[in-house]
Amino acid sequence: MPDIAVIIPARWGSTRFPGKPLHPIAGKPLLQHVWERARRAKGVGRIVIATDDARIASAARDFGAEAVMTSKRHPSGTDRIAEVARGLENATHVINVQGDEPLIEPRLIARMARTLCEDPEVEMLTVANAFDAEADPGNPNAVKVVRDRAGWALYFSRSAIPFPRKTGFSSVYRHHGIYGYTIPFLFRFVAWKPSPLEKTEQLEQLRALENGARIRVLLTKHASVGVDVPADAALVEAHLAK
Numbered sequence: 755m756p757d758i759a760v761i762i763p764a765r766w767g768s769t770r771f772p773g774k775p776l777h778p779i780a781g782k783p784l785l786q787h788v789w790e791r792a793r794r795a796k797g798v799g800r801i802v803i804a805t806d807d808a809r810i811a812s813a814a815r816d817f818g819a820e821a822v823m824t825s826k827r828h829p830s831g832t833d834r835i836a837e838v839a840r841g842l843e844n845a846t847h848v849i850n851v852q853g854d855e856p857l858i859e860p861r862l863i864a865r866m867a868r869t870l871c872e873d874p875e876v877e878m879l880t881v882a883n884a885f886d887a888e889a890d891p892g893n894p895n896a897v898k899v900v901r902d903r904a905g906w907a908l909y910f911s912r913s914a915i916p917f918p919r920k921t922g923f924s925s926v927y928r929h930h931g932i933y934g935y936t937i938p939f940l941f942r943f944v945a946w947k948p949s950p951l952e953k954t955e956q957l958e959q960l961r962a963l964e965n966g967a968r969i970r971v972l973l974t975k976h977a978s979v980g981v982d983v984p985a986d987a988a989l990v991e992a993h994l995a996k
Contacts, residue, residue, distance in 0.1 A: 756871045759800040759845045760792045760863065761838050763831035764814075764853035766807040770983050775810050775853050779987050780994045785810065786817045787856035787990075795863035797871070800845070803853070804831075804838045829948075830958055832933075836944040839937060847871075848940055850933045852980065856990050858932070859976040866934045869972065877939035878962055879970040880907075882927040883977050889928070895982070897929040897957060899971055907969040910957050927971075930978060933959070939967070 764775040764785050771777070775785040785803065792801050803814045806826040814821035822841070828834045832850065839848050847870045851858060862881060869876060882899050885891055891898060894912040902908055909915065910929055935943070949964035951957075962969055981987050 756846045757800075757844045758798050758847045758849060758867045758870060759802060759839070759842050760795070760798050760849045760851050761835040762788055762792065762801070762803045762851050762853045763834045764803055764805045764807075764810050765831075765834075766805075766810060771981070774981060775805075776813050777981070777984070777987055779856060779981075779991050783813055783817070784856050784981060784987065784990075785814060785853050786819075788851060788853055788858060789814070789817070789819050791856070791858050791860050792851055792863060794860035795867065796860075797864050797867035798849070800842065802838055802842075804834045806834070832940075832958060833944050836940055839940055842937075845937055848935050848937060850935070852931050854981045855932070855978050856981065857978050857993065859974075859978065862932075862974055862976055865972065865974075866932070869970065870934050870936070873970070875968075876934075876970045877936045878943070878967060879934045879972060880959065881930040881932055881972050881974055883930070883974050884925040885928050886977070891926045891928075897931075899927050899929040901927070901971045905970055905972070907959075907963065907971050909963070910955070910959055912955055912957070927973070928977070929959075929971075930974075931980070943967075 768774045776783045803819050803821040811821040822838050824834045824837045891914040898915045899910045900908045949961045951960040
């Protein structure tokens with residue numbers, strides 16, 4: 755039977771928001787909200803917080819989480835989760851849940867786990883949702899994705915894609931930074947060197963496409979609110995207060 759682990763990478767040194775994982779939201783560290791939601795997802799076994807900072811590891815253990823210390827030299831969160839995954843003896847798949855997504859939907863994590871279990875073609879998957887009417891597809895911080903008819907990614911970009919040469923195109927999809935991998939694929943991915951398109955767009959997932967891999971993109975109506983700057987934390991707290 756497949757054994758799916760959720761790994762939550764969390765680091766202290768965010769340029770825009772140092773100490774973000776432990777920022778209090780509604781009386782709890784931001785990271786605790788993420789962990790508690792991941793715990794509610796069905797079809798998931800072990801949940802591990804991967805961090806290079808002793809303060810984060812200590813706080814995680816205080817609220818009951820399993821925390822693993824990792825190298826400080828990792829260039830990305832994916833490299834960090836790969837280090838932890840090497841120590842998970844029975845895991846067959848990993849879901850990478852970002853540590854700054856306190857409103858992540860447990861049912862979405864469960865759906866990703868189910869897809870990984872049921873479809874042997876899927877070595878890597880991620881999630882997207884249609885932009886709402888008020889969103890700005892031109893915002894470079896909102897990553898866009900285009901899929902083929904079978905739901906596989908064609909391209910990811912910070913630019914608005916597809917370009918609306920004609921009106922009437924159905925949807926522009928916003929990519930969520932949550933991924934699922936088979937363990938063998940994860941190890942292959944981190945062994946590849948950063949690719950030209952990846953370095954141009956600063957989008958790590960393009961490394962997979964440039965190396966000929968396929969990424970399944972699940973569509974969801976759930977648009978999670980990530981925390982990039984302190985002002986975002988206030989928005990999340992207001993949402994939780996409702």
